Structures are given as structure tokens and as C-alpha cells.
Amino acid sequence: MSSVLTASTQGSESAVRSAPALSCRDVRVSFRDQEVVCGVNLELDTGQWLGIIGPNGAGKSTLLRSIVGLADYSGAIALGDGQTPGAADVALVPQSPIMPKGMTVAEYVLLGRTAHLGWLARESRADREIASSVLHRLELTAFADRFVSTLSGGEAQQVVVARALAQQCPVLLLDEPTSALDLGHQVSVLELVDDLRRTEGLSVLAAMHDLSAAARFADRLILIDHGRIVAGGRPEAVLKPDLLSAVYGTPLTVQPIDGELVVLPEPRRRAKPPKETP
Amino acid sequence: MADASLPTTALTDADAAHSAVRRAFGMSIGAAVVGVVVLVAVGLFSATSGAAGLPVKGVLGALFDWVPLIGVDSSLSTTQENILFEIRLPRLVLGMLVGGSLGMAGASYQGVFRNPLADPYLLGVSAGAGLGAVLALGFGLDLSWGPFDTVPAAAFAGALVAVLASMAIARGGGASPATLLLGGVAMAALFSAAQTYAIQQLNETRAREVLSWLFGQLNTTGWKQVGLLLPYVVVCGVVLFIHRRHLDVLRVGDDEARSLGLDPARSRLVVIVAASLLTAAAVSVSGLIAFVGLVVPHIVRLLISHSYRVIVPLSALVGATFLAFVDIGARTLLAPSELPVGVITAFVGAPFFAAVLWRDRWSTT
Numbered sequence: 001m002s003s004v005l006t007a008s009t010q011g012s013e014s015a016v017r018s019a020p021a022l023s024c025r026d027v028r029v030s031f032r033d034q035e036v037v038c039g040v041n042l043e044l045d046t047g048q049w050l051g052i053i054g055p056n057g058a059g060k061s062t063l064l065r066s067i068v069g070l071a072d073y074s075g076a077i078a079l080g081d082g083q084t085p086g087a088a089d090v091a092l093v094p095q096s097p098i099m100p101k102g103m104t105v106a107e108y109v110l111l112g113r114t115a116h117l118g119w120l121a122r123e124s125r126a127d128r129e130i131a132s133s134v135l136h137r138l139e140l141t142a143f144a145d146r147f148v149s150t151l152s153g154g155e156a157q158q159v160v161v162a163r164a165l166a167q168q169c170p171v172l173l174l175d176e177p178t179s180a181l182d183l184g185h186q187v188s189v190l191e192l193v194d195d196l197r198r199t200e201g202l203s204v205l206a207a208m209h210d211l212s213a214a215a216r217f218a219d220r221l222i223l224i225d226h227g228r229i230v231a232g233g234r235p236e237a238v239l240k241p242d243l244l245s246a247v248y249g250t251p252l253t254v255q256p257i258d259g260e261l262v263v264l265p266e267p268r269r270r271a272k273p274p275k276e277t278p
Numbered sequence: 279m280a281d282a283s284l285p286t287t288a289l290t291d292a293d294a295a296h297s298a299v300r301r302a303f304g305m306s307i308g309a310a311v312v313g314v315v316v317l318v319a320v321g322l323f324s325a326t327s328g329a330a331g332l333p334v335k336g337v338l339g340a341l342f343d344w345v346p347l348i349g350v351d352s353s354l355s356t357t358q359e360n361i362l363f364e365i366r367l368p369r370l371v372l373g374m375l376v377g378g379s380l381g382m383a384g385a386s387y388q389g390v391f392r393n394p395l396a397d398p399y400l401l402g403v404s405a406g407a408g409l410g411a412v413l414a415l416g417f418g419l420d421l422s423w424g425p426f427d428t429v430p431a432a433a434f435a436g437a438l439v440a441v442l443a444s445m446a447i448a449r450g451g452g453a454s455p456a457t458l459l460l461g462g463v464a465m466a467a468l469f470s471a472a473q474t475y476a477i478q479q480l481n482e483t484r485a486r487e488v489l490s491w492l493f494g495q496l497n498t499t500g501w502k503q504v505g506l507l508l509p510y511v512v513v514c515g516v517v518l519f520i521h522r523r524h525l526d527v528l529r530v531g532d533d534e535a536r537s538l539g540l541d542p543a544r545s546r547l548v549v550i551v552a553a554s555l556l557t558a559a560a561v562s563v564s565g566l567i568a569f570v571g572l573v574v575p576h577i578v579r580l581l582i583s584h585s586y587r588v589i590v591p592l593s594a595l596v597g598a599t600f601l602a603f604v605d606i607g608a609r610t611l612l613a614p615s616e617l618p619v620g621v622i623t624a625f626v627g628a629p630f631f632a633a634v635l636w637r638d639r640w641s642t643t
Binding site: 065068069070086087088091092094097098100101102103104105106107109110111112114115116117119120121122123128129131132133135136140141144145167 | 291292294295296298299300301302303520521522523524526527529530531533534535536537538539540579583584585
């Protein structure tokens with residue numbers, strides 16, 4: 001197995017087994033006077049997939065953005081060793097990444113090495129090795145010379161994941177990674193991330209809209225509403241119909257199918273027209 | 279795993295990935311070599327054309343003779359050597375430096391502002407330099423200081439004032455590109471208005487003198503102008519060359535750039551300062567030469583690569599070649615009188631640019 005991430009995972013194996021890969025303590029983010037993340041605490045264990053669920057505007061993306069330093073926050077966000085995370089520690093797969101015109105897939109993946117550029121802003125030989133092994137690992141070699149702006153949604157999402165992998169971070173953040181994809185590509189992107197988590201020892205923190213996918217892939221879920229965590233724990237503990245219906249503002253049911261939880265909108269009951277009284 | 283059962287294909291796939299990354303990483307060597315050859319050819323053509331026709335062989339001989347430790351009999355007369363070394367070459371080298379500066383600064387501005395219409399004059403360099411020159415020329419001020427003559431000094435100061443004012447009203451280089459751009463537009467309008475008003479107040483002779491400066495020209499007195507510009511070209515050129523990679527990272531937007539580990543505000547500030555200094559220096563010795571900074575980066579982008587690691591250095595090369603070539607026309611077309619080189623850059627550049635644009639549209643649709 002060509003391990004892309006050996007360099008960054010070796011340390012965490014022995015030293016930080018007990019400490020979480022990433023922790024947030026009382027994280028608060030305000031825009032103007034409105035608090036959109038209101039005191040979030042969470043711990044992401046090494047090798048774990050933690051799913052963040054909640055309706056639009058709940059603060060999921062803002063929480064992820066504050067972890068990569070894109071939003072000003074109060075409170076503490078720390079890695080296992082107590083450091084504030086940087087671009088060499090946490091890689092973000094954004095919700096709607098910009099695909100620049102005329103940039104090839106290989107160039108795009110090389111951007112993942114930005115944090116490691118030397119004084120002359122040239123990628124080292126090692127940087128190039130990492131980029132090419134990521135391309136190879138994700139079976140993107142055939143795409144390598146194509147322009148990113150010409151890729152389909154599914155291909156583009158793989159390429160963005162490849163760029164994040166090239167950052168060689170022990171923690172991967174995904175912001176609605178499958179929102180623009182058809183069902184088949186949704187599954188394949190999530191399975192790819194899950195494979196990488198297992199083979200490379202990544203820890204994954206993912207904001208997810210698809211609750212059934214969240215139930216299938218995440219080890220633990222936290223449910224956020226109006227910037228607050230309203231539930232957290234194993235998927236079967238969080239995905240309760242009453243709770244979800246209240247948070248999402250619409251009746252939802254949770255059905256076990258083949259041992260997996262599937263969250264569905266409750267069938268719409270048409271109000272029967274009142275019988276005309278003669 | 280599939281890799282294990284098919285070791286040969288896995289190897290070739292890894293190799294293919296490797297070479298794709300090398301292509302993405304590499305500078306287009308072929309294009310650079312062609313560019314240098316064309317630059318040298320244009321330079322030679324320029325050195326040999328003009329009222330006093332100098333033989334190619336003699337020019338080459340004189341140039342080799344000038345290189346230390348090489349003795350070649352140049353076969354040029356002393357007068358011819360004087361023409362070559364004191365008139366032709368300074369002007370040729372100045373044209374190359376100015377063209378290269380404008381091309382490189384234009385490419386950098388386009389990268390920083392993520393805007394294809396950005397050119398080196400975007401933040402008011404032209405209007406500021408113009409106002410400075412008009413005030414100095416028109417009102418006969420004496421601002422000469424050390425090796426700096428009045429007009430270059432005034433133009434340089436005016437350009438820097440305009441850029442700083444643009445950045446100040448956009449609250450520093452950390453502001454978003456759109457805010458900076460609007461700041462530049464506002465300052466350019468203000469300085470242009472002041473400049474137009476100042477010209478209107480001048481008498482005809484002075485106004486004519488000012489206008490000919492505004493058109494842009496490559497008049498040299500020996501190697502003086504080259505000496506003034508060269509330090510800026512070296513320092514700013516190195517800074518921009520180093521930061522060309524940052525411009526590629528900025529192409530994915532400020533947020534993604536920051537999550538990848540770049541400080542977009544800092545990179546933008548460094549690039550804007552270097553590109554503005556370079557432009558101001560070029561403008562101060564040559565006036566306002568239009569079109570080079572806008573068009574040259576596009577030509578490189580359309581013909582060779584969208585990556586700034588290629589666009590920035592090749593824009594310098596192509597800009598140098600382009601201005602040296604155009605200046606041959608400026609010197610010889612209406613000899614013995616001279617055309618303003620800034621006018622010819624537009625006349626030659628616009629149709630060429632149109633041809634490249636059309637070619638691009640036809641090949642992509």
C-alpha cells in the first residue's frame with residue numbers, strides 16, 4: 001500500500017493516543033451582533049468520523065470555517081498537542097470550491113502543498129512526489145492534464161479531496177461534500193473518504209445534509225441547531241424522529257433498513273376535503 | 279488490490295502521475311527558449327536599422343569585442359561604434375526594460391485582482407505620474423535631485439502618491455480586490471481631472487511638450503535612463519518572480535487560499551507594492567506607454583499557459599520583445615521625425631490581440 005500520509009500520522013500513533021485529534025472548547029462566532037455559533041464543545045478522536053448535522057443556517061459551515069481560521073472565534077480550538085491548527089494540520093474540502101479556468105488537475109492538486117512552499121515559493125521534489133502519489137492513489141492519473149473547470153461534479157469533488165490529501169493533514173474537514181452530486185457519486189466520494197480514514201488514519205469532521213449517509217458513515221454525530229449542540233452521540237442515539245422533526249421543522253421518520261438507519265420525510269397526508277353537508 | 283496483481287500498469291500509472299505533476303510544475307522551457315531567441319533577433323534587427331544603417335556583422339563583432347577577454351575586430355568605424363553604444367543600444371535596452379516591466383507588472387496586477395482587465399495603471403499610477411509630470415513640466419519646477427531629472431522624479435512621486443491614496447481609501451492592501459479596484463478607479467479619476475485641468479492652464483508650447491510625454495516615448499541620453507530603471511527592474515522583478523506561485527494560489531479565492539496556508543492580504547500587498555514601484559519607475563523614464571501591460575499577459579495566457587508561474591516571467595520576456603520591436607517602427611516609419619511609441623503599441627497590439635482572442639474562441643468552441 002502506498003501510504004500517502006505516513007509522515008503525518010507516525011507521530012500521532014504513539015504520542016497522542018489518548019488526546020483527541022482536534023478539540024473545540026466553548027467556541028463562539030458572531031457576525032455583527034448575532035451569535036451564529038454559541039459555545040460549541042466537541043472532541044474528534046484520532047481515526048474517527050464525526051458528523052455534524054443540522055438545518056441550513058445552524059452554524060455547521062461557520063464552525064468548520066473557524067477551525068481552519070477563516071472565521072474569528074472566541075474559545076479554544078486545539079490539536080492533540082495543544083497547538084492551534086494551521087494549514088499543515090487541518091485540510092478543508094469546501095462546500096463549493098472555486099475551479100479556476102485553465103488550471104489542470106495536477107496543478108490544482110499541487111496547490112495542496114502551499115503551506116510547505118519554501119522561501120522561493122517553489123515546490124520541492126518531495127512536494128511533487130506527494131502530489132503524484134495522491135493522483136495515483138485516487139486513480140486520477142487519467143485526469144491529470146485536464147482542466148479542473150471542465151470536470152463533472154463527481155470528478156471535481158474527487159480532485160478537491162485529492163488536493164486536501166496533498167496537504168497531508170491528519171484531520172480532514174468536509175463541508176457538505178456531496179451536496180452537488182448524484183446518488184452514485186455521493187456514495188463513491190463518501191466511501192473514498194472512509195477508505196482513506198481507515199488506510200491513512202485520518203480523522204474526519206464532516207458537515208452533512210444527508211442524514212442517512214451520516215448514519216452510515218459517521219461513528220458519532222452531533223446535531224446543531226441555532227449554533228448550539230442539541231444532541232450528540234452514536235447515530236442511533238441522535239437520529240430520533242421527534243428530535244429531528246423539531247430541529248428540521250418538518251415531520252421526519254427514521255427507518256432501520258438492513259441494519260442501517262434511513263431518515264425520510266414523513267409521507268405527506270393530504271387533508272381530505274371536508275364532506276359537503278347537503 | 280489491483281495494484282499488486284498488475285505491477286507494470288501500476289508502475290506506468292505512477293509514472294504518468296509523476297510526469298503530469300512535472301508538467302504542472304515545470305516552466306515552459308520551450309516557450310522560454312523561443313522567447314529569448316526572438317528577443318535577441320529583434321534586438322539585432324533594431325540595432326542595425328535606422329538612419330545610419332549598421333551592418334549586422336559589424337554590430338555582432340562590436341558586441342563580442344565589448345565582452346571582457348574577447349577580442350574581435352568589429353569592422354565598425356568609431357562613429358558607428360558611438361552610434362551603436364551611445365544611441366542605439368541604450369534606447370534598445372531601455373525599451374526592453376520598460377516593456378518587460380510593464381508586462382510583468384500587468385501580469386501581477388491581473389493575478390492579484392483576479393481580473394482580466396487589470397493593467398499596471400489600475401491603481402492610478404498613470405494618472406498620478408501624469409499629474410506629477412504635468413506640474414513639473416508645465417510650471418517649470420526644478421525637482422532634480424542627484425541623478426534624477428525633474429520630470430522622472432515628479433512622475434515617480436505622483437505615481438506613488440496615487441497608488442498610496444488608492445490603497446488608503448481601500449484601507450490598506452488587506453482589503454478585498456474589488457474594494458482596492460474601486461479605490462483605484464476613484465483616485466485615477468481624481469488625478470486625471472487634476473491633470474486635465476493643469477494642462478488646460480498651460481500655454482501651447484508647454485502643453486504640447488506635456489502631451490508628447492503623456493504619449494510615451496523612449497528618448498535616451500546615453501545610459502542614464504537605463505541606470506535609473508535598472509535597480510527597480512532587478513529588485514521588483516525578483517520579488518514578483520518569487521511571488522508568482524502565490525498568484526496561482528489566489529486563483530481559488532481568498533478563503534481557500536488561506537485554508538491552504540497562504541496569507542492572501544500579505545501576498546497581495548507585497549505584489550501590489552512591487553508591481554506599482556516597477557510601473558512607476560518605468561513610467562517615470564518613458565511616459566505612459568499604453569496597452570503593453572494589459573495585452574502581453576493575455577497573449578502569454580492564451581498561447582501558452584494560465585499558470586502565473588509561466589505568465590509572470592514570460593510576460594516580462596514578451597513585453598520586452600514587443601516594445602523593442604514596436605520601437606523600431608517608432609524610430610523608422612516616419613524618419614527623420616519620430617512616432618510616439620505609445621501610439622504604435624496600441625496600433626500593433628490591438629489587432630494582434632484580436633487575432634489571438636478569435637483564435638482562442640474558435641479553438642475552444
